[in-house]
Amino acid sequence: MSSRALPRLLQAPAVILLLLWMLVPLGMTLFFSFIRYVLNNLRRPEWTTPSIENWRGFGNYEYVLYKAKDFWLAAQNSLIIVGSIIFVTVVLGLAIAILINRTFPGRSIVRVLLISPFFVMPAVNAVLWINMILDPVLGLNGLAVEGLNTMAASLREAPLLGQFFSLWPKIEPVSFRATQTAALAVIIMVSWQWTPFAVLIFMTSLQSEDQQQKEAAILDGVGAWAQFRYLTIPHLARPIAIVVMIQAIFHLSLYAEIEIVSRGNGNKNLPYLIGEFASNNIGAASATGILAVIMANIVAIFLLRIVGKSLMD
Amino acid sequence: MSVVGQSTKFSTVALPVLAWLVALVFFFPIFWMMLTSFKTDADAVKPEFLFIFKPTLENYINMTENYDYWRFAVNSVITTVFATAFSLFVGVSSAYAMAFNPGRHTKDILMWMLSTKMLPAAAVLYPMTFLTKSFLNLFDTHFLIILVLSLINLPIVIWMLFTYFKEIPKEIIEAGKMDGCSVWGEIKDIVLPLAWGGLASTALLCFIFCWNEAYWTVRLTTTDAATLSKLIEGNRAPEGLFFGRLSAVSTAAVGPIVVLGWFCQKQLVRGLTFGAVK
The missing domain is CATH 1.10.3720.10 (MetI-like)
Known part of the structure; x- marks a missing residue:
């Protein structure tokens, strides 16, 4: 045995484990996506066992893409939810990172407070927001609106100004479980959780910004905006790309939040649709799964390219 | 950070205050959850007990009973x-x-x-x-x-x-x-x-x-x-x-x-x- 063979062999357990973890379930999904396979069907009991006899070719894909009504809606929702979360977290994250990238009293406490939401379990995040904060009756949302209405009502009684306040309409609290707003609720709660992630990464990156270059720019009388635009943004280009792509990969598979907010009503995304199909039509669920894998891979290729560049240096 | 010539009132007072505000807003839901955990279920939904209430450890003591x-x-x-x-x-x-x-x-x-x-x-x-x-x-x-x-x-x-x-x-x-x-x-x-x-x-x-x-x-x-x-x-x-x-x-x-x-x-x-x- 050469002196390097044994050390090389040490990577084998991890490789084998991950290979099994990836290939076995994915291979099965791929197979199921090409056969007719349902959990319950009284008329065609032969479809309830996965077998090559029930080969359907691209039939499941055809069904998912053209006949089942929810695929395009779910794909659209996935993209809207992921896109909005990324936009909010990157913009807020940049602003906050720049805001706290200076010395001021209590900076370390501010950092600790800011990063905390990121460690909250997704299930707790969703339960907390949808019940205790966004609920239109019992949550803070409802209480605040009610408070405003009571205030307006008492002001109406006031002499002189009462006339003016009687023009104020009674405000109705927004229900975040409704079809129109359920996606918004998910965007709010996930952005709350992931903005700290963006802040953390941008902040780390800002600290490695070339201060001499910055000071030279200031001496040359370069304005704050130009400094930001021509020094900070290029410096942050890679972290921004990484934040965007990591979030894309994570949020394309959002599930707990969707389930807890409204069980897919108004915010159904691809993972949720797969879950719905999987309650009976495994063939369709698998085909949707393969399509989701393809979507995630498009993002992943770009991410891997960027990460790969920094790998060996 | 030693940025030259930025010691205006705005950057030494207003920005740190703003930073603190942002941090408090982000931490608020967690704080709210912690605060509510010391209220009884009945008090938790009453607006009059929003911040001032009689704290209780009941919820923590009953955690096993209610939730295992x-x-x-x-x-x-x-x-x-x-x-x-x-x-x-x-x-x-x-x-x-x-x-x-x-x-x-x-x-x-x-x-x-x-x-x-x-x-x-x-x-x-x-x-x-x-x-x-x-x-x-x-x-x-x-x-x-x-x-x-x-x-x-x-x-x-x-x-x-x-x-x-x-x-x-x-x-x-x-x-x-x-x-x-x-x-x-x-x-x-x-x-x-x-x-x-x-x-x-x-x-x-x-x-x-x-x-x-x-x-x-x-x-x-x-x-x-x-x-x-x-x-x-x-x-x-x-x-x-x-x-x-x-x-x-x-x-x-x-x-x-x-x-x-x-x-x-x-x-x-x-x-x-x-x-x-x-």
Whole structure:
């Protein structure tokens, strides 16, 4: 045995484990996506066992893409939810990172407070927001609106100004479980959780910004905006790309939040649709799964390219 | 930060105040959850007791009665600890091999490992339930959850360890070889002591991810191996009648992890960006 063979062999357990973890379930999904396979069907009991006899070719894909009504809606929702979360977290994250990238009293406490939401379990995040904060009756949302209405009502009684306040309409609290707003609720709660992630990464990156270059720019009388635009943004280009792509990969598979907010009503995304199909039509669920894998891979290729560049240096 | 000529009132007073405000706004939901956990269920939904109320420990005392909290918490601890230990065990040997004895394909293997992390879980949900229920008979067992959690986190563990191991000068390893160190001796006596800090932060991060995992732990368990994620998702109290006890159990579920998270903020960046931002 050469002196390097044994050390090389040490990577084998991890490789084998991950290979099994990836290939076995994915291979099965791929197979199921090409056969007719349902959990319950009284008329065609032969479809309830996965077998090559029930080969359907691209039939499941055809069904998912053209006949089942929810695929395009779910794909659209996935993209809207992921896109909005990324936009909010990157913009807020940049602003906050720049805001706290200076010395001021209590900076370390501010950092600790800011990063905390990121460690909250997704299930707790969703339960907390949808019940205790966004609920239109019992949550803070409802209480605040009610408070405003009571205030307006008492002001109406006031002499002189009462006339003016009687023009104020009674405000109705927004229900975040409704079809129109359920996606918004998910965007709010996930952005709350992931903005700290963006802040953390941008902040780390800002600290490695070339201060001499910055000071030279200031001496040359370069304005704050130009400094930001021509020094900070290029410096942050890679972290921004990484934040965007990591979030894309994570949020394309959002599930707990969707389930807890409204069980897919108004915010159904691809993972949720797969879950719905999987309650009976495994063939369709698998085909949707393969399509989701393809979507995630498009993002992943770009991410891997960027990460790969920094790998060996 | 020493930026010249920026000592205006605006930047020395207004911006720090704004920073504090933003931080408080972000922390508020957690604070609110903690505060509500000390209210009775009845008080929790009354506007007159928003901030001023008679604090009670009732919710925490009754946690076992209402939610069977300890059973889920014990499951979370068991699965998280063992999954972290197992991924570190596999991860250390693999990262050692790749950092100190890289071959032509090391980079490709690393990239491929990372790509397994990007597989949408929902796509393989049914095969996983099918396999574990009908073939392997592992559904709802600690063993399965430990295995799944460690496999999910293995790529990140390997990547993090790899970046830490790369920082160890190769000469030290070579010197160890000269002195006749075995492979195991090299790992135990040279690599691990030198990368101790990196190892600890990798473990911490892996622990946090395992604890918070909410897809597989919810879908591959029913009762025996159900973790805190499952408890919360199962008891989401739709009408909000139980805000007090829900807050208590949530606080107890996330509290330890948030505190752990504070300690590894800096390492978190490396772990989350796969070493691309340090």
